Every structure is written in C-alpha cells, then in structure tokens.
Amino acid sequence: MFHAGHRRIIFFGLVGLFIVQSVFTWTTATAVNDPDAEYDASAHRGAELYRDFNCTACHQFYGSGGYMGPDLTNVTIEADKGAAYARGIILSGTQRMPALGLTPQQADDLVAYLKAASASGRYPIRSMDLTPWGTYRQLHTDDH
C-alpha cells in the first residue's frame, strides 16, 4: 500500500510540521500575558544561579523537578510564605536545605526569578473543573 516513496513523503511531511510547530513553540505559543512574568536582568541572573546550584534537583516549577523540596512556582505570593520568606531560606537554609553561601545580591536575584515565576501562572490547579473530553477548564486557556 505505501511504497518507499510514499513513506519518505509522509516522513518528511511530518518533519515539516514539526518545524512549523517548533517555530510557534519558541515564539508566540510561549509568550506570557503578564509583563511581570518576563525576566529582567536580575531575574536572568537569578535563573542562572538556580541552574548553577542545581536547585531543580530538589525543587519544582509547575511540578517539574525533584521531589525532595516543595514546588516554588508561587512561593513569593503564597499566604504564609512570600518574597521575604524565600529570601530568608535562600540565605540561611533549613534543616534539609543547606545554606548555599550566597550574597544578599544573589539572594535578591533569585527572589526576582521566583517573582517572575509567580507572575507566570498558578500551580497546583486545585479546582477540578472537568470537561467531558478528559480535560479541565484551565487547559483551554493560557491565563491561569
């Protein structure tokens, strides 16, 4: 039914669609609505520190990361936490999290990164507003 030529057409057709999807993924499909969610220079430095200290080994954003520590997506806006709380933990550590030896400026940069994360959306999703197609309402919008 499908000859080698047909297979090549299907294969490279799918690759072409992949390229189109990739361009959208890198651009419009991942734009944020809230300008506070865009990284400024301090947040960029904070993102780099987050990588340098391998924070993702223990922490998550939107549930992605290690499970030794809590999710940090909204830590700077949670009722019993906030930016000052996050800054304190970054500088002094906890029983399970070591003090990383960061300077106050570096802590401020990490907090800027966490603030940008908080502005990007809400996690976890606690309202089970399900649809008949196996999805939930928030999946149909990019405004969480």
Place this chain on the structure above:
Amino acid sequence: MITDRDIGPWYLLAGIVALWCGALFGVIGSWQHVLPGVVDAIPFVKSRPLHVSLVIAWIFLAAVGGVYHYLPQLAGVPLHSKRLAQLHWVIFMGTGCAVIVSYSMGRFGGREYWEFPPVLGIPIALGWLLFAYNFFRTVASRKGPWPVYLWMWSTGVAFFLITYAEANLYLFPDFNGNLVRELTVQWKAYGALTGSWNMLVYGTALVVMERSTGNTAPALSRTAFLLFALGFTNLLFGWAHHIYPVPSAPWLRLLAYGISMTEWLILARMIRLWRATLKEGMDKRHSLTHRFLFASEVWVFLNLGLALLISIPAVNLFTHGTHITVAHAMGSTIGINTSILFASVFFISGGAINARARWGFWLMNGSLVLFWLCLIGAGSVKGYLTVTTDLPFQPIMERVWPFLAGFAIAGIGLFTGLTFLAWEAVRLLCTRGGAGTGAAALHP
C-alpha cells in the same frame, strides 16, 4: 587488531559500568529521601545528577554499541570507518569523566534531566556527528528496501542531534525570557530526545528478534511501519503531555493530548495478541535473550497503560508533580529500555541461563515491581493531598514516607539483581567479545 565486531563490545562494556555506577548512586539518592543526611559526602544535589547521567549514558552506550555491532551485518559491508567509531568511544569516555568530575566539584548544568556544564555538550555533539556520519555512510550501501529498524535507527540518530541542539537553546536569552518558555522548550527537547533514544532501543529489539529467529518478515511488514509512524508522530508532537499545567498556548497541549491518545492502539494490539506473546515467551524461556525481550513486553504493557492514563489531563491533574511520573520514567528506562539492551548484550556475548543470570533476572524484575508500585503509591498520596487539601509540603511528605521507604528497600534488591547481570555480562564480553552464539549464528 580491531575488527568491526570488536567495536560494539567496547561500548557495551562501558555502558554496563555506567549502569552499575548509576544504579549505585540511585540507591544512595533513594535512601537520602528516607534518611536525611545519609552519605552526606555525596549530597542529593550531586547523587541525583550522577544517577541520571550515568544511567542515560548506559542507554546510549549500549544502544550505540549494538548499532556498531549489527550494522555491518545488516548493511552487508564493513563499517565505513573503524577509526571514527574508536574516536567516538574515546570522546564519549573523556566527556563522561569530565561530567563526573564537574559534579564532584559542584558544577552543574541545572536542567532537570541529563544536565552538566553546557560546554561539555560540544564534545557530545561532536561524537554523535561522527557516529551519524559513520552510520549513514555504512547504511547507504545496503541494497533493497529498508526494514523498519533502519528507519528507526536513522530517526533516532538524526533526531538526537536536533533535539539535543534544542535542549541547549536556553543558553540564548530569546529562548529563556520567561518561565513558560523556559519549561516548554526544555520539555519539548527532552520529550523528543527520549523518543530518539527509544527509536534506537526499540530498533535494536527488532534486530535481535530478527537475528535470533531468522524471520525477516516482521521488520518489513505494513504493521511495523504503521507502528513506527505512530511512534514517530508521538516523538514529534506528544511531548507537551509532560507540561499540561504550564500555561503555554492551549493548542500545543491539546494537540499533545490527542496525539498521545493514539497509543491506545498499541495497547489494544498488545491485549489482542497477549496469548501469542505469552506462548512465545514460555516457549523461549530457556534463552536469556528472549527472557529479557519477554520481560520488556510485560513492562511495555504496564508502563504504556500507566502513561496513557497519566496523559489524560483530568488524571494528570493528580499525578503531575508526583512520584507517579518517576514510576513511569523508571519503569520505562529500567523495565523496557534496560531489558531490551540486556537482551542485546547477551545476544551479542552469547549469554546462557546460569544461576547468576537467573538470580539477576528475577531479582531485577521482582524488585522492580515493588519499586514501581511503591512509587505509584507515593505519588497517589501526594497527588490526592496536594489537589484536594491545603496541607503544606512537609506534612504531605510525612504521609508519603512509608512508600518511599518501600521504594528504597526495593531499590537495594534491584541494584543487587543488576549487579549479578552486569557481572555476567562483563564476564562474557571480556572472554568472548562479540563472538557470542547470537552474533555467529547469522541467518541469510
């Protein structure tokens, strides 16, 4: 003198060492969840990347070693360049050592999986380019239609480079301007990268099946190509099921949902053929190679079923960000990928069932069942409490702890089984190289 058949076993040996070391760091990491402060000399921030990088290295080394070994037989010509294959091995080993040294010095890449200082990605990409060149120059000499496994290997080789490049785009500020883009592009790359190594591994499974039975028809069948097309489509477009909660454009995530659900066809086919699969497994249980192939089928069924469930967004609400994701990842990389690669290793080295292999096989698979179930249990508790209550992280983890303890205990059994198998594989490879009965018993 190095011959074509000698190159593959070099990779297999290195892969087995990487597997054993990676499993050891995995045991350490699992107990660090249960007993904080254990093995403080290797903190979790180091034991996790050591574990992940080494076990991924095992998958690539064993898969690539298999390709180097089988390809001359399949193409009907010698490998295009033995020297390039040797150089690739040297680059792989050197970079691997550099990655381990960087972790020990506290230098990380900071990405979620398979991460290391970005500069070390250059030799990895270079080595893979050598492999790709060697592969395509060799396979181009093959006459006649390509069996599906050559399509799969070609896809895996090419898409590793594409997705690996994409995984490093975050180094450019335009691709790293907000968390939504950062996570989405990361998981687009990693999801497809996993698909790339799966193409290499599953292609290897088909080669081993063909070589061990002499039946070339399945790899040329329409069904095989339809399944390949299904897998390839999922590689390209299914990755966003890893990040449903991330607020990217809805069409991206809904497309992934639809694409992911096409794999119910594979599960339905496995159910339809279960009697034949079981009979074949029982008939060939005296072959170590076929034991591992059968085990991989069982784990494909279990992990595919789990993956399909957690790819339904309404279910994913509870399971995302929990140990159920880990159960899927480890069930797949150990139960499926490692089983297939052990099948290939023992086929190449001529492994037969003896006491050590039998103990290793049953310890590995028996422990993996408990390991997998404990992770599912831990994830179920974490997910339910996270979504339905306002309990903070620590009280939730206290309720999860018994499952993590079970997982850590099972991990010791799993490590012991892998040790027996690694010992047997190294013994065979060192004494027989690539001259096992499987490699020698070529069917025209």
